[in-house]
Amino acid sequence: xxxxxxxxxxxxxxxxxxxWILLKIIAIIxxxxxxxxxxxxxxxxxxxxxxxRVGPNRVGPKGWLQPIxxxxxxxxxxxxxxSNANKALFLIAxxxxxxxxxxxxxxxxxxEELVLADINAGLLxxxxxxxxxVYGVIIAGWASNSKYAFLGAMRSAAQIVAYEIAMGFAxxxxxxxxxxxxxxxxxxxxSGNGGLFSWFWLPLLPLFGVYVISGVAETNRAPFDxxxxxxxxxxxxxxxxxxxxxxxxxxxxxxxMILIAALSAIMFMGGWLSPFQGWPIxxxxxxxVPGFVWLVLKTGLFAFLFLWLRATFxxxxxxxxxxxxxxxxxxxxxxxxxxxxxxxxxxLPWWFD
Amino acid sequence: MIYAKRRKRMSTQEHNAPIDLESGKYVxxxxxxxxxxxxxxxxxxLVLNGDEVVDCKTHVGYLHRxxxxxxxxxxxxxxxxxxxxxxxxxxTFNEYLYAAAVEELAGIESPQRAQWLRTLxxxxxxxxxxxxxxxxIGASFGQATIYQWTVTHRDYVLDLFEEMTGARVYxxxxxxGGVRAGLPEGFExxxxxxxxxxxxxxxxxxxxxxxxxxxxxxxxGLGIISKEMVDPYGxxxxxxxxxxxxxxxxxxxxxxxxxxxxxxxxTGTESDAYARAKVRHQEMRxxxxxxxxxxxxxxxxxxxxAKMPNVLHWEVPAGETYVKAExxxxxxxxxxxxxxxxxxxxxxxxxxxxxxxxxVMEKLAVGTNIADIAGLMVSLHTYPxxxxx
Amino acid sequence: xxFEKFIFYVLAAVLIISATMVITRKNPVHAALSLILAxxxxxxxxxxxxxxxxxxxxxxxYVGAVMVLFLFVLMMLDIDVATLRAGFIxxxxxxxxMAIAMAAELILxxxxxxxxxxxxxxxxxxxxxxxxxxxxxxxxxxxxxYPFEIAAVILLVAxxxxxxxxxxxxxxxxxxxxxxxxxxxxxxxxRMVSMDAEKG
Numbered sequence: 001x002x003x004x005x006x007x008x009x010x011x012x013x014x015x016x017x018x019x020w021i022l023l024k025i026i027a028i029i030x031x032x033x034x035x036x037x038x039x040x041x042x043x044x045x046x047x048x049x050x051x052x053r054v055g056p057n058r059v060g061p062k063g064w065l066q067p068i069x070x071x072x073x074x075x076x077x078x079x080x081x082x083s084n085a086n087k088a089l090f091l092i093a094x095x096x097x098x099x100x101x102x103x104x105x106x107x108x109x110x111x112e113e114l115v116l117a118d119i120n121a122g123l124l125x126x127x128x129x130x131x132x133x134v135y136g137v138i139i140a141g142w143a144s145n146s147k148y149a150f151l152g153a154m155r156s157a158a159q160i161v162a163y164e165i166a167m168g169f170a171x172x173x174x175x176x177x178x179x180x181x182x183x184x185x186x187x188x189x190x191s192g193n194g195g196l197f198s199w200f201w202l203p204l205l206p207l208f209g210v211y212v213i214s215g216v217a218e219t220n221r222a223p224f225d226x227x228x229x230x231x232x233x234x235x236x237x238x239x240x241x242x243x244x245x246x247x248x249x250x251x252x253x254x255x256x257m258i259l260i261a262a263l264s265a266i267m268f269m270g271g272w273l274s275p276f277q278g279w280p281i282x283x284x285x286x287x288x289v290p291g292f293v294w295l296v297l298k299t300g301l302f303a304f305l306f307l308w309l310r311a312t313f314x315x316x317x318x319x320x321x322x323x324x325x326x327x328x329x330x331x332x333x334x335x336x337x338x339x340x341x342x343x344x345x346x347x348l349p350w351w352f353d
Numbered sequence: 354m355i356y357a358k359r360r361k362r363m364s365t366q367e368h369n370a371p372i373d374l375e376s377g378k379y380v381x382x383x384x385x386x387x388x389x390x391x392x393x394x395x396x397x398x399l400v401l402n403g404d405e406v407v408d409c410k411t412h413v414g415y416l417h418r419x420x421x422x423x424x425x426x427x428x429x430x431x432x433x434x435x436x437x438x439x440x441x442x443x444x445t446f447n448e449y450l451y452a453a454a455v456e457e458l459a460g461i462e463s464p465q466r467a468q469w470l471r472t473l474x475x476x477x478x479x480x481x482x483x484x485x486x487x488x489x490i491g492a493s494f495g496q497a498t499i500y501q502w503t504v505t506h507r508d509y510v511l512d513l514f515e516e517m518t519g520a521r522v523y524x525x526x527x528x529x530g531g532v533r534a535g536l537p538e539g540f541e542x543x544x545x546x547x548x549x550x551x552x553x554x555x556x557x558x559x560x561x562x563x564x565x566x567x568x569x570x571x572x573x574g575l576g577i578i579s580k581e582m583v584d585p586y587g588x589x590x591x592x593x594x595x596x597x598x599x600x601x602x603x604x605x606x607x608x609x610x611x612x613x614x615x616x617x618x619x620t621g622t623e624s625d626a627y628a629r630a631k632v633r634h635q636e637m638r639x640x641x642x643x644x645x646x647x648x649x650x651x652x653x654x655x656x657x658x659a660k661m662p663n664v665l666h667w668e669v670p671a672g673e674t675y676v677k678a679e680x681x682x683x684x685x686x687x688x689x690x691x692x693x694x695x696x697x698x699x700x701x702x703x704x705x706x707x708x709x710x711x712x713v714m715e716k717l718a719v720g721t722n723i724a725d726i727a728g729l730m731v732s733l734h735t736y737p738x739x740x741x742x
Numbered sequence: 743x744x745f746e747k748f749i750f751y752v753l754a755a756v757l758i759i760s761a762t763m764v765i766t767r768k769n770p771v772h773a774a775l776s777l778i779l780a781x782x783x784x785x786x787x788x789x790x791x792x793x794x795x796x797x798x799x800x801x802x803x804y805v806g807a808v809m810v811l812f813l814f815v816l817m818m819l820d821i822d823v824a825t826l827r828a829g830f831i832x833x834x835x836x837x838x839x840m841a842i843a844m845a846a847e848l849i850l851x852x853x854x855x856x857x858x859x860x861x862x863x864x865x866x867x868x869x870x871x872x873x874x875x876x877x878x879x880x881x882x883x884x885x886x887x888y889p890f891e892i893a894a895v896i897l898l899v900a901x902x903x904x905x906x907x908x909x910x911x912x913x914x915x916x917x918x919x920x921x922x923x924x925x926x927x928x929x930x931x932x933r934m935v936s937m938d939a940e941k942g
Contacts, residue, residue: 014745051501089775120873124798131806135778138810142771142817147382150817151723157814161807181875222495223567232724234388312561314568315495317724318404566924573923599935618935628931635932 024116028105036254037067043307050311077243082145085240089143094241094248097136100129101255108262109184111272111292122183123171126263127164130218133256134160136249137220137227141237152236155318156220156227162325163217169333170211173204173340174267187271193278194350199270203343206336208268210329212302215260217321219253221306223313224321261302262295269298372400372408379407384726386415391730392489393441393737395710401723409718409726411711417741424700429455429529430664432697437523439702440739442485445478446680447702448527450687453608454676455529458691459669461659467531469651472609474517474526475678476644480551481510482681483637486734490630491562493727494571499562506554509547516540531658541648548641555637563631571626576717576729578624586716587708590683592733595632596624602679613650614643626725626732633681633734668695682706682734702742710735750790757783770816774809781805792868795875 008016041056041063048055056063081087107122109115119125134157141153175181177200178189192198201208217224228236238249265271272291276282316324372379385396394415400408420439424432436451437444449471456463463471484507491499511521516537518524526533562568578586583593593600601618603611619635621628671693677686683705690699710733717729760783763776781804788797882890 047498051498052505053501119794121794121798121875124795124802124875128798128802128806131802131810134806134810138813138817139775142813147380151380151382154814154818157810161810164806181873225495226724232727311498313496314491314562314565314571315724316567317571317722319722320570563928569924569926573926595931597933599937604937618937620933620935621931622933623931625931627926631928631931635934 021116025106028116029102032102032105032255032258033251035258036251037071039254039258039303040070040250041067042303043310046304046307047311050308071247074243074247079243079245080240082240084145086143086145089139090240091245093136093140093143094245094252095136096139097133097252098248098255100133101252101259104129104259107183108259109187109266109271110295111290112184114292115184118182118184121181123175123181123186126183126259127168127171130256130259131160131164133252136252137237140241140249144237144240146240148233148235149237149239151233152227152239155233156237159220159224159227159318159321159325160218162322163214163329166210166325166329166333167214167218169330169337170204170207170214171267173207173333173337174200176337176340176344177204179344183266183271187266187273190270191273191277192350195277195279195283196270196275198277198350199268199273201268203348204268204336204340206332207340208264210333211267212264212305214325214329215264216306216309217325219256219260219306221253221257222310223316225315226318226321257306258299258303261306262299264302265295265298269301271295271298374400378402382723385412391727392735395737395740397714397718397726397730399718399723399726404722404724406718406721406723406726409715411714413711413737413740415741416738418738420742421700421702425697427697428665428695429667429669429697433525433528434523437525438738439742440680440704440706440736441522442736443478443482443681444523445474445527446678446685447687448525449475450676450678450685451689452527452529453678454674454687454689455669457674457676458672458689459529459662459667461530461661463531463659464656466535466652466655467657467659468609469647470532470535470657471527472611472614473644473647473651474514474524474532475609476640476647477510477513477517479681480637480640480644481507481514483633483640484510484551486633486681486731487558487630487637489731490572490626490728491558493731494568496562496565496568499558502554502558506547506551509550513540513544513547516543528658529664530661531656533658535657536653544648545645548644552638552641555634558634563627563634569627571725571728572630572732573625573627575626575721575725576732578713578717582713582716586713588683588713589705589708590679590681590734591619591632591636592624592629592709592713593683594619595621595628597622602677602684606677608678610647614646616643626728629732629734666695668693677703680705682709682736702739704736704739704742706735706737706739709733710737710740746790750787753783753786753790757787770819771813774813774816777812778805778809781809792872793874795878 045055056066059065059069104126106117107125137156138153141149178186190199220227272295276286380401382399385391386394396412398410399406436447439447484503488500488503515521518526578596580596599618616639619632621632669691673690675688686703688701692698760776760779764773767773785797785800
């Protein structure tokens with residue numbers, strides 16, 4: 001043991017920092033990947049029950065090993081590169097999609113203390129990275145040299161740009177209300193004696209709705225999954241991908257969904273705060289629950305909502321999605337930002353005083 | 354002002370100009386023959402301007418199996434196992450029409466009880482086919498849950514078929530002169546239970562699909578069949594009824610026991626995809642109502658098969674006949690010519706899918722969005738195996 | 743060499759190589775992707791200079807939105823390289839002249855006598871809780887209020903003009919207003935007709 005401590009101290013300071021950061025990154029990525037794997041399992045089970053089926057139940061006890069079997073299968077599949085595809089871009093596209101989806105977690109506060117990079121502009125950082133993720137889709141669609149993939153990429157590009165604006169405006173409302181771009185400060189601004197009624201979802205209700213719906217659109221999920229619209233353009237941008245290259249898109253999509261769910265919990269549902277904070281009897285009763293548990297529960301709520309939406313909604317048509325984004329959401333957010341601005345200036349009681 | 358004028362001129366020019374694929378303004382894209390948005394094996398050759406379809410050509414022929422020719426080389430009884438394969442999801446209508454045509458030529462009258470059983474069989478088939486279709490309309494608009502629900506309930510209906518006929522899909526239940534068997538014991542109760550289940554499902558689908566904002570926004574106004582289009586294009590069945598016609602062969606020229614049943618004709622006011630779906634949704638309820646009456650009024654004893662000649666050496670007198678019935682997609686007809694031998698001289702099957710899937714589809718697809726092609730195709734309710742036979 | 747300097751040199755090398763690739767690649771999509779890489783690298787350099795707001799906004803606005811639309815257009819264009827290069831030799835002298843003029847201008851303006859290291863002191867290091875974003879916002883909305891607002895109005899005018907110029911109505915388009923579509927009721931679509939069967 002002492003030998004290892006000695007070895008560690010023998011390392012230069014800079015290297016120590018780098019190794020320490022790398023270990024922290026692994027500590028975030030590894031559980032995240034397991035979450036993603038079991039989120040796909042949850043999706044198949046939840047949608048299965050909604051569709052009066054059982055869902056996967058063959059691999060392992062109650063189908064618990066299904067995601068692992070899927071991963072093994074995808075790993076051993078050949079990655080077929082279409083002829084006339086742009087090989088370099090074709091192979092780099094899944095990495096470009098997956099990278100930002102994982103990197104965005106760097107500024108995410110799991111708890112009062114637990115955050116990898118507690119930077120001031122955390123909100124901007126997340127917005128920037130989620131907007132970079134679209135390149136994977138565009139490049140995949142273009143490099144595949146397929147009309148279906150190309151149509152999917154075009155749709156995805158237009159859709160993500162449109163909904164990013166609505167999403168950004170919704171977050172502007174949050175940062176006006178919280179007075180900070182730091183995710184931890186945003187959560188702290190929501191703590192109050194009203195428990196769950198002190199959170200931002202109530203004063204920012206329209207922005208909350210816009211944010212969640214834009215989040216669904218941003219991750220290309222049903223009912224906004226026109227980029228892969230199965231009955232229209234078969235599988236859209238990833239039609240020509242197979243094996244691990246396809247799995248990377250898949251992982252990125254689910255990592256993004258978990259991220260959007262977790263961000264909704266942070267921005268509007270009080271992050272790690274207890275919903276009974278400050279309540280007479282229930283408040284002290286639930287004091288022992290660690291904040292991380294509340295965060296996970298809230299994230300799970302939104303994650304379930306995404307699955308629920310997928311099972312119950314038909315797909316929007318592309319031009320209708322554009323109409324919703326530009327003509328409905330953006331005016332709503334602009335009006336409500338003005339309302340929030342006034343509320344903050346005049347220190348509206350309960351939330352902004 | 355000037356801009357407005359120039360814009361207008363440009364757009365009319367664009368509209369009238371022949372489609373030049375080399376200009377780079379258009380993309381040609383094929384849907385099918387293998388494509389999740391196409392029912393069965395047929396192909397649509399679409400020319401797109403952006404997301405808008407400017408030209409649509411249908412390509413059929415992937416499923417041509419030459420039934421009409423095959424039937425000329427088989428004896429009358431040997432044709433039974435193949436007619437039901439003409440339209441895969443609803444074989445019973447083919448069996449009935451072929452049996453009715455042969456009976457008419459041979460001068461055989463099927464007994465009363467067989468007629469009730471045939472009506473029950475046909476209506477069950479209609480229900481099963483509509484259930485599959487309703488799932489298809491959900492799936493084509495991206496709502497996969499409906500499909501799983503309806504296929505589950507279709508399976509219950511197929512269970513009834515299995516009890517009634519011994520087979521789930523290709524029953525060969527209706528034979529010349531009657532039907533093969535009567536109903537097993539307790540069938541009525543089990544049938545009623547299945548019908549109740551389907552009715553509950555229909556109420557649920559009403560809430561989940563027909564009241565859904567997204568479905569309304571997608572399906573309403575999609576592929577409008579005007580009243581003027583119905584006759585020139587030979588549009589029949591629910592597609593014509595959705596346009597406001599009250600044409601239903603079960604009502605207009607009743608066959609079997611339809612004149613003893615109480616049911617309403619479902620019509621629409623404007624035949625868009627939404628109305629076509631709604632009309633069929635409502636027709637399923639009427640079908641359930643009819644089947645309840647059949648189960649109530651059906652004679653439980655008596656012969657279910659007429660006296661038949663030796664079918665192995667069956668020579669049907671020379672003649673010709675056209676027999677038609679209202680299948681799920683509209684008027685379905687068999688034209689038979691015999692020359693007094695053991696074989697048919699000529700058969701022609703008139704299926705509604707032919708006009709709906711080719712002429713009507715090519716007309717309606719132009720101007721719609723590529724995303725709506727699958728929904729439009731399904732809303733017309735066509736079966737490629739029936740187009741080509 | 744400190745770690746920071748090492749990162750700077752890596753980013754600078756990536757920036758220069760990708761910027762060169764923007765003008766040397768024949769395929770316009772590759773050129774646009776190189777430009778995106780150049781943006782990302784320069785945003786990294788800005789991060790080193792503690793300008794985190796500018797760095798993130800560069801990625802957010804230019805990489806995340808503007809270049810997406812650029813790519814959107816470039817991918818749909820079918821650019822014929824041969825016709826683009828048709829007048830290359832004929833125009834070469836003029837092109838060289840232009841290039842020399844531009845290079846000279848750039849050297850004169852951003853040369854070491856104006857922007858040399860001795861002209862600018864190294865920016866002071868700030869504490870970890872110093873917010874570049876807040877400072878920028880404060881200055882933008884107080885000192886530079888009017889220029890900022892005027893720039894915003896000019897951009898708004900440009901947006902409206904661009905939409906006005908490109909909007910055209912297509913008489914043959916079957917566009918439907920979703921607002922009208924969603925108000926449809928069952929009775930608008932389905933009519934039940936009770937009729938007697940025709941006997942015979």
